[in-house]
Amino acid sequence: xxxxxxxxxxxxxxxxxxxxxxxxxxxxxxxxxxxxxxxxxxxxxxxxxxxxxxxxxxxxxxxxxxxxxxxxxxxxxxxxxxxxxxxxxxxxxxxxxxxxxxxxxxxxxxxxxxxxxxxxxxxxxxxxxxxxxxxxxxxxxxxxxxxxxxxxxxxxxxxxxxxxxxxxxxxxxxxxxxxxxxxxxxxxxxxxxxxxxxxxxxxxxxxxxxxxxxxxxxxxxxxxxxxxxxxxxxxxxxxxxxxxxxxxxxxxxxxxxxxxxxxxxxxxxxxxxxxxxxxxxxxxxxxxxxxxxxxxxxxxxxxxxxxxxxxxxxxxxxxxxxxxxxxxxxxxxxxxxxxxxxxxxxxxxxxxxxxxxxxxxxxxxxxxxxxxxxxxxxxxxxxxxxxxxxxxxxxxxxxxxxxxxxxxxx
Amino acid sequence: xxxxxxxxxxxxxxxxxxxxxxxxxxxxxxxxxxxxxxxxxxxxxxxxxxxxxxxxxxxxxxxxxxxxxxxxxxxxxxxxxx
Numbered sequence: 001x002x003x004x005x006x007x008x009x010x011x012x013x014x015x016x017x018x019x020x021x022x023x024x025x026x027x028x029x030x031x032x033x034x035x036x037x038x039x040x041x042x043x044x045x046x047x048x049x050x051x052x053x054x055x056x057x058x059x060x061x062x063x064x065x066x067x068x069x070x071x072x073x074x075x076x077x078x079x080x081x082x083x084x085x086x087x088x089x090x091x092x093x094x095x096x097x098x099x100x101x102x103x104x105x106x107x108x109x110x111x112x113x114x115x116x117x118x119x120x121x122x123x124x125x126x127x128x129x130x131x132x133x134x135x136x137x138x139x140x141x142x143x144x145x146x147x148x149x150x151x152x153x154x155x156x157x158x159x160x161x162x163x164x165x166x167x168x169x170x171x172x173x174x175x176x177x178x179x180x181x182x183x184x185x186x187x188x189x190x191x192x193x194x195x196x197x198x199x200x201x202x203x204x205x206x207x208x209x210x211x212x213x214x215x216x217x218x219x220x221x222x223x224x225x226x227x228x229x230x231x232x233x234x235x236x237x238x239x240x241x242x243x244x245x246x247x248x249x250x251x252x253x254x255x256x257x258x259x260x261x262x263x264x265x266x267x268x269x270x271x272x273x274x275x276x277x278x279x280x281x282x283x284x285x286x287x288x289x290x291x292x293x294x295x296x297x298x299x300x301x302x303x304x305x306x307x308x309x310x311x312x313x314x315x316x317x318x319x320x321x322x323x324x325x326x327x328x329x330x331x332x333x334x335x336x337x338x339x340x341x342x343x344x345x346x347x348x349x350x351x352x353x354x355x356x357x358x359x360x361x362x363x364x365x366x367x368x369x370x371x372x373x374x375x376x377x378x379x380x381x382x383x384x385x386x387x388x389x390x391x392x393x394x395x396x397x398x399x400x401x402x403x404x405x406x407x408x409x410x
Numbered sequence: 411x412x413x414x415x416x417x418x419x420x421x422x423x424x425x426x427x428x429x430x431x432x433x434x435x436x437x438x439x440x441x442x443x444x445x446x447x448x449x450x451x452x453x454x455x456x457x458x459x460x461x462x463x464x465x466x467x468x469x470x471x472x473x474x475x476x477x478x479x480x481x482x483x484x485x486x487x488x489x490x491x492x
Contacts, residue, residue: 063428064445126459130452 008087050338070109100153106342161397165345187346189234231338235346258289258406275316303332
């Protein structure tokens with residue numbers, strides 16, 4: 001089988017942009033949460049989010065292209081540019097037909113939809129922008145990334161809500177393994193912190209209402225958790241065949257060795273209370289990697305900080321790993337970044353690749369009093385220096401769609 | 411409307427979209443010199459309609475190739491309701 005490695009990472013997150021700033025944020029236990037600044041949130045029941053306030057599209061994208069992209073596409077293109085740079089790819093030397101892009105979004109260009117709907121209502125149909133459709137479509141980001149670099153290989157956008165980023169990486173893994181691509185840019189992006197989305201997620205009961213203490217609001221596995229903190233950002237990983245990486249002298253950060261995907265087929269937003277779909281996805285990913293539960297050192301949990309997820313994910317980890325579950329160092333990146341929805345799986349896979357490469361597992365912040373039903377080792381005491389040989393990254397989406405990845409030392 | 415006033419409006423619109431204002435002359439070809447695609451043209455048209463309070467039917471855009479052509483077309487229009 002063709003081995004697939006991660007050779008570059010680009011991220012836009014609420015705790016840092018680019019690999020070094022992101023990793024520094026993880027190591028410092030920084031929280032990206034605060035009162036919403038992109039619009040006046042007063043009047044909304046939830047006024048906090050994890051915004052990527054430092055993101056400046058003009059650093060990465062020409063002024064001609066910026067107005068043609070929704071913010072989620074801008075973040076994806078910026079992440080792709082950062083990833084290509086991090087990987088040291090010489091774009092002109094690449095066989096473009098064998099380089100693809102799989103980059104999704106949970107929602108797509110919601111800000112664009114809201115703006116153009118306002119134009120329709122207040123000024124009529126001629127005032128609706130001709131750029132509305134290409135800006136809002138969730139596959140727009142993958143298309144724009146391909147156009148920027150001239151990559152003609154497989155190109156599409158998975159949409160599986162909060163599992164999107166992991167599905168994208170898993171699909172990219174398959175294209176390279178099948179020998180049908182040499183290099184794939186894979187990941188996800190999300191920029192949907194709008195009044196409409198905040199209202200909608202609040203009505204679902206999904207968001208933390210800890211408005212007076214935003215940095216303590218995302219507290220996965222803690223007894224006092226009350227929902228996730230809405231985040232925005234993007235993550236793109238450069239995946240390539242080991243042979244391709246070797247031929248150009250690139251140092252792999254980690255190997256992507258397993259992918260498992262399942263559906264709960266239970267409820268559109270609630271996880272299966274026994275975590276069966278999630279556990280099966282972890283098991284399939286391990287089997288795909290040729291690994292057993294005893295091999296696993298680290299899990300980057302889905303860990304959303306919702307009452308449901310953290311409890312059932314704990315059950316699922318125990319179900320998939322059995323007695324080995326208690327020995328695994330588990331962390332929730334979302335404790336720091338908030339929930340990046342369609343970008344989460346990609347940013348978290350990036351965190352796992354870095355944990356493997358740098359020999360440190362980031363911690364779970366705000367975990368002060370663990371829920372008695374969350375009784376595993378969530379690395380609440382901050383980053384932990386340790387050798388990480390085999391790790392799992394979990395993503396579970398609304399819709400009951402689960403995607404798990406196995407990454408290991410290359 | 412003065413030609414120079416219309417030219418400045420077109421220039422401002424295109425500069426806001428990242429196009430070098432120096433290139434925006436009466437002789438400039440919208441597609442070949444300024445790189446406008448069909449979506450840009452629709453957006454420019456609506457921007458000019460808003461600015462000058464006129465209506466430009468899509469069918470009348472067919473003969474518009476250069477910035478000067480666009481200015482000619484706009485000069486034939488009277489503000490709606492005027």
